[in-house]
Amino acid sequence: MMKLLLMLFLSLVAAASFGQTKQMAVTVDDLPTVVYSKETPDFHMGIAQQLIDTFERYDIPAIGYVNEGKLYTNGTLDSSQVDILELWVANGYELGNHTFSHASYHRLPFQQYSAEVLNGAKYSRMLSDKYNRSFTYFRHPFLHIGTSKKKADSLSRFLNKQGYIEAPVTIDNEDYIFAKAYHIAYSKGDNALMGKIGKAYVSYMVDKVKYFEWASKQLFDRNIAQTLLIHANLLNAHCLDDLAEAYQELGYEFISQSKVLEDEAYQEPITKYGSWGISWIDRWALSRGKKGDFFEKDPRTPEFVKALAQ
Numbered sequence: 001m002m003k004l005l006l007m008l009f010l011s012l013v014a015a016a017s018f019g020q021t022k023q024m025a026v027t028v029d030d031l032p033t034v035v036y037s038k039e040t041p042d043f044h045m046g047i048a049q050q051l052i053d054t055f056e057r058y059d060i061p062a063i064g065y066v067n068e069g070k071l072y073t074n075g076t077l078d079s080s081q082v083d084i085l086e087l088w089v090a091n092g093y094e095l096g097n098h099t100f101s102h103a104s105y106h107r108l109p110f111q112q113y114s115a116e117v118l119n120g121a122k123y124s125r126m127l128s129d130k131y132n133r134s135f136t137y138f139r140h141p142f143l144h145i146g147t148s149k150k151k152a153d154s155l156s157r158f159l160n161k162q163g164y165i166e167a168p169v170t171i172d173n174e175d176y177i178f179a180k181a182y183h184i185a186y187s188k189g190d191n192a193l194m195g196k197i198g199k200a201y202v203s204y205m206v207d208k209v210k211y212f213e214w215a216s217k218q219l220f221d222r223n224i225a226q227t228l229l230i231h232a233n234l235l236n237a238h239c240l241d242d243l244a245e246a247y248q249e250l251g252y253e254f255i256s257q258s259k260v261l262e263d264e265a266y267q268e269p270i271t272k273y274g275s276w277g278i279s280w281i282d283r284w285a286l287s288r289g290k291k292g293d294f295f296e297k298d299p300r301t302p303e304f305v306k307a308l309a310q
């Protein structure tokens with residue numbers, strides 16, 4: 001009898017852990033914040049605080065990628081922007097480098113781009129040291145990693161030498177288009193429209209995850225640990241609760257930047273290069289010779305959102 005109970009218990013444990021196999025890292029780009037019009041320091045801080053409140057409610061070990069150029073107004077350091085970074089780190093969230101001014105590696109020569117990386121770390125590193133957090137990851141702006149193997153490799157070597165680990169994205173999306181439309185609706189005080197955009201956003205983001213789960217299974221025969229990219233904007237400040245809820249319902253647990261990279265899928269080689277800024281799942285698919293039809297199911301941003309964001 002005891003043996004039977006033990007076996008039942010073990011099979012229940014196995015079933016429970018199987019149900020928990022979906023994992024996602026939440027990575028937030030373009031810190032301190034992304035706004036689409038001039039706003040007060042409180043407005044900026046409010047975005048960061050609401051994001052952090054959601055991280056805490058849903059146990060999300062998020063990382064924020066910083067553009068330190070945004071800490072300055074007309075060349076003068078704006079301490080209220082530095083305070084936002086400090087809020088992240090003081091609450092236990094890691095920061096990463098996203099270049100000084102959100103530079104594209106496809107538009108800048110290596111020398112200038114590497115200076116962007118070096119100049120993009122001053123305050124993030126200082127704050128990470130102050131709170132004893134690691135400062136290790138690099139996120140390519142526009143997901144531009146280089147238009148050729150040679151160009152991509154020189155950047156990888158440089159980042160490596162500087163102690164950085166490159167942080168790929170698997171769930172790429174157009175949250176920034178929704179965010180612009182949302183901010184415009186907010187500025188007009190149009191709550192109904194904000195609600196409509198927010199709802200469309202969450203449903204689009206759920207479809208995106210389902211699409212990349214499908215693509216992941218096509219390539220790896222399993223759903224790999226996913227990396228979500230979102231931006232530090234008002235839309236996510238207001239909608240991240242609903243999004244986290246929806247992802248939990250899909251069976252996801254939230255994991256850190258370092259944990260997601262333990263999935264060996266991230267070692268998959270890239271052999272095809274182009275001027276695109278795309279999900280790593282798409283890069284791996286292209287590298288394996290997948291053609292247009294593979295990408296057809298990728299959800300599109302609704303036309304009404306695009307029209308509003310223009």
Ligand SMILES: [Zn+2]
Pocket residue numbers: 029030098102140141142
């Ligand atoms: Zn960015």
